[in-house]
Amino acid sequence: MTSLPKASVTANGGIQVELGNTRFDLDPRGASRADYTFVSHAHIDHMHNPSRNERVIASVETTDLALARGYDLGKTMADADDVELYDSGHILGSRAIKIADEVYYTGDASGRERAFLGKCTTRRARILVMETTYGLPDYIFPQPAKLVRDVNSLISESFDRGRPIVLMGYPLGKAQLLSYYFSSWEPLYYHQSVALMNGVHVDHGVKLKPGRTFDPEKDVDKLPHGPWVMVSPMSSGRSRLMAQLKKKYGAILVSFSGWAVKSGYRHSMGADYSFPLSDHCDYQELLKLVEGVSPEVVYTVHGFAAEFAGDLRQMGFSARPLSSYQSSLSDYVRGD
Ligand SMILES: [Zn+2]
Numbered sequence: 530m531t532s533l534p535k536a537s538v539t540a541n542g543g544i545q546v547e548l549g550n551t552r553f554d555l556d557p558r559g560a561s562r563a564d565y566t567f568v569s570h571a572h573i574d575h576m577h578n579p580s581r582n583e584r585v586i587a588s589v590e591t592t593d594l595a596l597a598r599g600y601d602l603g604k605t606m607a608d609a610d611d612v613e614l615y616d617s618g619h620i621l622g623s624r625a626i627k628i629a630d631e632v633y634y635t636g637d638a639s640g641r642e643r644a645f646l647g648k649c650t651t652r653r654a655r656i657l658v659m660e661t662t663y664g665l666p667d668y669i670f671p672q673p674a675k676l677v678r679d680v681n682s683l684i685s686e687s688f689d690r691g692r693p694i695v696l697m698g699y700p701l702g703k704a705q706l707l708s709y710y711f712s713s714w715e716p717l718y719y720h721q722s723v724a725l726m727n728g729v730h731v732d733h734g735v736k737l738k739p740g741r742t743f744d745p746e747k748d749v750d751k752l753p754h755g756p757w758v759m760v761s762p763m764s765s766g767r768s769r770l771m772a773q774l775k776k777k778y779g780a781i782l783v784s785f786s787g788w789a790v791k792s793g794y795r796h797s798m799g800a801d802y803s804f805p806l807s808d809h810c811d812y813q814e815l816l817k818l819v820e821g822v823s824p825e826v827v828y829t830v831h832g833f834a835a836e837f838a839g840d841l842r843q844m845g846f847s848a849r850p851l852s853s854y855q856s857s858l859s860d861y862v863r864g865d
Pocket residue numbers: 570572575619637
């Protein structure tokens with residue numbers, strides 16, 4: 530039992546937690562006047578430019594990645610009174626936060642180890658606030674080892690046919706996994722936005738092989754004819770750059786996303802192939818996460834939040850999507 534008061538949780542452009550007289554803003558979208566701000570990781574939809582007086586809790590990796598993306602989080606702290614951070618397994622530096630024994634907030638989370646990334650740590654708390662991007666039972670992801678084997682055979686076949694291949698994923702997170710998994714192929718190009726994020730990873734001790742940086746403004750005509758591999762941000766096969774790479778070099782386009790579980794995804798992206806590699810929990814891993822935290826109350830955010838909360842209620846949990854409270858600042862949802 531904690532001697533601290535019970536927390537309340539609300540959502541309004543981020544997630545607010547009140548514990549006694551202390552207020553926390555978790556992943557706010559704008560400058561905050563809370564006692565503490567928490568930035569779970571350096572994806573753009575979880576970051577903001579803090580005001581000068583904000584006390585920002587974030588890992589040192591998140592702080593550095595944010596700066597490289599133009600978000601100055603200032604002098605961040607990795608802990609505070611009643612606060613503990615845990616690896617959420619999503620991308621380099623991503624953290625879940627535990628506030629007393631009351632609230633565990635996952636941010637974005639992955640439930641499996643991939644290359645240099647671990648999986649989301651769980652700790653018991655009374656209230657769990659969790660992401661539910663893939664909160665439908667259809668979303669079950671294959672083991673990374675199988676996916677890596679399949680992609681290596683695809684690259685091998687393309688090289689046999691003298692065709693280059695472009696591996697596409699979000700420039701922070703997915704692109705570094707692709708850079709890690711498929712670095713044995715030569716020549717290896719990194720799109721400059723990927724190279725920038727790779728650099729921060731290397732600074733933090735992640736062993737990513739150096740490659741040649743590709744500047745889409747200057748280098749489109751300078752690539753060799755014949756096979757190569759490029760790691761590039763996710764882009765539609767119909768975008769100007771990808772259309773050029775296809776036309777000029779016969780490049781094969783491969784996209785990586787959890788949404789690739791659905792057969793229509795590849796076509797919608799204009800890609801030649803797609804693979805379900807994700808930095809989020811699949812449905813089973815979301816359930817395991819709930820089991821690990823063993824909460825009395827679950828709030829779901831992102832993606833299939835209403836559906837997953839519905840499934841949890843059927844299992845006997847008190848669960849609801851937090852997004853339904855976004856319109857009401859004063860509607861403090863008691864967790865008990
Ligand atoms: Zn994210």
